[in-house]
Amino acid sequence: MRKYPLLTIADSPSAIILANGDYPVHPLPLALLAKTDYVVCCDGATDEFVSKGRIPIAIVGDGDSLSKLNKKQFANILHSIPDQETNDLTKAFNYCIQQDKKDLLILGATGKREDHTLGNISLLIEYMEQANVEMVTDYGVFTPIxxxxxxxxxxxxxxxxxxxxxxxxxxxxxxxxxxxxxxxxxxxxxxxxxxxxxxxxxxxxxxxxxx
Amino acid sequence: MRKYPLLTIADSPSAIILANGDYPVHPLPLALLAKTDYVVCCDGATDEFVSKGRIPIAIVGDGDSLSKLNKKQFANILHSIPDQETNDLTKAFNYCIQQDKKDLLILGATGKREDHTLGNISLLIEYMEQANVEMVTDYGVFTPIxxxxxxxxxxxxxxxxxxxxxxxxxxxxxxxxxxxxxxxxxxxxxxxxxxxxxxxxxxxxxxxxxx
Structure with missing residues (x-):
């Protein structure tokens, strides 16, 4: 039987996806973010991540939700994917899978519009087919099984x-x-x-x- | 076929239930709150509602989530219900039904712990059996059908x-x-x-x- 440790499966995730919900404020997701180099930002999360002195490995999304300055400054790592069938979180997830990153934590995927929160949480069910994945919020951890x-x-x-x-x-x-x-x-x-x-x-x- | 209008500040619910998620900040729920006298607070929402100069019609919950001062000051309208089978939102809903208030808006029921947000949204499915009810958040309106x-x-x-x-x-x-x-x-x-x-x-x- 698979065992999950107390906080997250991946104290050292191979990648973090930072989604464009509320930016984390709880010490646990902030600590995970601080110690992880491989961070992929959904484009709406980029401006705040960069404002904290960080640079993402990649920015994924439709490219409309980040500042003109960052869009220009980070053009070389911006993966703009116009597909209407998937949201930015799934685009970022697919990018990580393509890069063979399969121990993933998703941060910043809740807060703001509640329908997006529900959608993002339920996407864990799809993602678990291809990766070890958990979602870390300011209140706890979601694990798909x-x-x-x-x-x-x-x-x-x-x-x-x-x-x-x-x-x-x-x-x-x-x-x-x-x-x-x-x-x-x-x-x-x-x-x-x-x-x-x-x-x-x-x-x-x-x-x-x-x- | 039932028709649902766009919710506006001109609407007049018979009661508002103010739950203990994030306190509303969007102008629409704030305007609805301002013009509605019959407001029932889940106990965790009481302190902030009172701090804004308002007094609820009733405070419903387990009575553990409001300040000692307010617990004493509002003892006459505090309905403390220890039942573990239902959450504070359902206790407040049941109170409104008992008072024959059946055109209800629920505010402040999202934000904070995401599992509570999911639970509260899904409770609309139960509530619609007994009342006309919608949930108004800072981002939109949930309607059960x-x-x-x-x-x-x-x-x-x-x-x-x-x-x-x-x-x-x-x-x-x-x-x-x-x-x-x-x-x-x-x-x-x-x-x-x-x-x-x-x-x-x-x-x-x-x-x-x-x-």
Whole structure:
């Protein structure tokens, strides 16, 4: 059974994708960002990243969401992809896969428009087919799973489970049982009872562990 | 077919529920809040609402998330409900239903912990069984539906559709067709083509219209 350590699978990710939601403020994503050289920015995240003295490895998106100055200054690393079928996060993810970066953390993908937040979180389900990937926010970590998994935890840690398929799902070492989960809220407000918990599923789900 | 107008500051809900996510900053939710007397606060939203010179009709929740001063000062309107099966938003919703307030707007229900945001949005599906309810955020309006509906709109308005049941769903006057929607992101990034659009479904869905 795959085991996930407490914070993220990738304390040293091969790449970070910085999306154009709210820029991180929590110490954990900021520390990950500070120690990772390989950062790919969705174009809307570029200006703030650069304003903090950093330079991304690549800028991916439609090229409309960064300043004229940065668009010119970083023309050599700007990968402008007009495809309307995918959002900037997926374009950045595909870029990382092409570069053989497959231990990925996604930061800055929540906040601002809520429909984008929902879309970005659910995209983890697609991305896990091609990479080890988690999303680190200012409040916790989202992990997509498609098989039984064990998560390192601590008693009292707030846990939410989003069941994105119709498959049955069950848990060990959480406070509440997992019901049929035919609405998102039913998986929220759970709590770890121990230094680990287990999610069993034959379908696809996203596990959120709050800090 | 039910028709939903564009929400404006002229609208008069019978009650507003102010939840304990991010306090609204957009002019529309702020204007609605300013002109509505019947405001029920989830307890975590009370301190900020009171700091702006307002007094809620009722404060609903477990009573742990407001200051000692306000807890004492507003003891007469504090409805402390310890039930672990429902969150504070649902407790406040149930309070409004008991008071026969059934034209409801929910504000302040997104931002902060993303799993709470997801849970709160999906609760609209439950609430629509008992009330006319929409969620107003700083970025747009979420509307739960369970039948064919027409939405007032404008060309270019950004639209997302979240299909929460396995029912088929289709649209008229949107830029992109609605696919099977077996993942949340597939309903995002759509766009209105006209001054209205239609969603047809026999199941349950949530429509987001960005401002």
């Amino acid at each position: 498609s098989a039984d998994c064990e998560f390192e935890s601590y008693p009292g840690q707030q846990i939410s489970i989003f069941n994105l398929s119709c498959a049955t799902i069950s848990q060990e070492q959480l406070l509440f049982p997992l019901p049929s989960l035919n609405n998102w809220w039913q998986g929220t407000l759970n709590e770890s009872l121990s230094d680990h918990f287990i999610i069993r599923t034959s379908g696809k789900a996203i596990v959120f562990r709050a800090y | 369970s039948a064919d509906c027409e939405f007032e709109s404008y060309p270019g308005q950004q639209i997302s559709i979240f299909n929460l049941s396995c029912a088929t769903i289709s649209q008229e006057q949107l830029l992109f067709p609605l696919p099977s929607l077996n993942n949340w992101w597939q309903g995002t990034l759509n766009e209105s083509l006209s001054d209205h659009f239609i969603i047809r479904t026999s199941g349950k869905a949530i429509v987001f219209r960005a401002y």
